[in-house]
Amino acid sequence: MTINKTALALSLGGLLLAGSAQAQENKLYLFNWTEYMDPAIIEAFEAKYDVEVVQNYFNSLPEMLAKLQAGGVSQYDIIVPSNYYVPRLIETGLVQKLDKSRLDNLDNVMEQFRDPAYDPGAEYTVPYQWGTTGVVYNTETFPEAPKSWSLLFDAAVNPDHPFALMGDGQVSLGGACAYLGHGYDCTDPDGWKAAARLLIETKGRDNFSGFSDGTPALQQLARGVTHVGLSYNGDYLFFKGEDPESFDKLAFMIPDEGAEMWVDSMMITAEAPNPDMAHKFIDFILDAEVGAQLSNYNYYASPNAAATPHLDEVLTQPPVQPSEADMARLRFTPSLEGEPLQIFQQLWSEVQSR
DSSP: OOOOHHHHHHHHHHHHHHHHHHHHHTEEEEEEETTOSOHHHHHHHHHHHTOEEEEEEESSHHHHHHHHHTTGGGTOSEEOOBGGGHHHHHHTTOEEOOOGGGOTTGGGBOGGGSSOTTSGGGSSOEEEEEEEEEEEEETTTOTTOOSSTHHHHOTTTSSSSOEEEOSSHHHHHHHHHHHTTSOTTOOOHHHHHHHHHHHHHHHTSTTEEEEOOHHHHHHHHHHTSOSEEEEEHHHHHHHHHHOHHHHTTEEEEOOTTOEEEEEEEEEEETTOSOHHHHHHHHHHHTSHHHHHHHHHHHOOBOOBGGGGGGOOGGGGSTTTSOOHHHHHHEEOOOOOOHHHHHHHHHHHHHHHHO
16 A cells, blocks of 8 residues: 555644644643732632643743743733833734723723723733832841932942842833932933943942842842842732741832832733633633732732722732822833833943943
């Protein structure tokens, strides 16, 4: 008998492709910040849709973007970026528009998050959580700490104790801008240049320990490796609950000169392996009780209006809900594109290389 090798190859190829497609239907790939998702929510979603959720993690937005550009755009279904990276992701074609007809719970989103400046008409994003980035410091080391960025940028205020800055350049540069009086959300090149000079000077101090993001920054503070750093309000509360002995000596502070308020959103990658399941997951998170469960777990504020009655009391007070005075000082990190993005990248590269 003569075997038609071409036909056999095509047949086997078809079987392999079918098997691959079936495998993707039973999996959802989630690329999220560390310590940001309640495992019980994942288990409930897996049980409801008979699917396996594969989670991968990042600690900074530059890390997330680099992995997407290195092939992750076809490996992950859902990503959870912060507001100022959204325009960049849209412009570079790394994400796809949402099919809102598949999102039955979309009306649960609070009014202020329905038409965000970073995604007009919310065509690509659904808000996940919102919060603030502030200064975390050791109260035993600094019992009378000023409510100021000077804890990081003034050698007279902190001459000896190790401190870290955030590896996300826009956040660190924004903090330096705020300290110098240009405002956290400064986009003026002259203000940026002054802030970059301050960061280079700060890096040159003997007690500068390096750049550290998110969870690693808090772990260093808890171990006493650093005494001042930058992190997020919800992460601070989450780890304080996990390890009260280590974290009771740490405090979270929003500097009077201004700091960052951010919104993290769920987005579907342009080449998502399973976009249908991605829509199901987004809608699941938008459920009132699931939305509250998420905030009760990770201690971040919920953008879900329907979730409000189900939230724990700790989520209704600082640092989750900033005071009116602190809210007035918070700003979104600017979304950059074109020439301003190029100027920022050049300045940040210089800061890193010095």
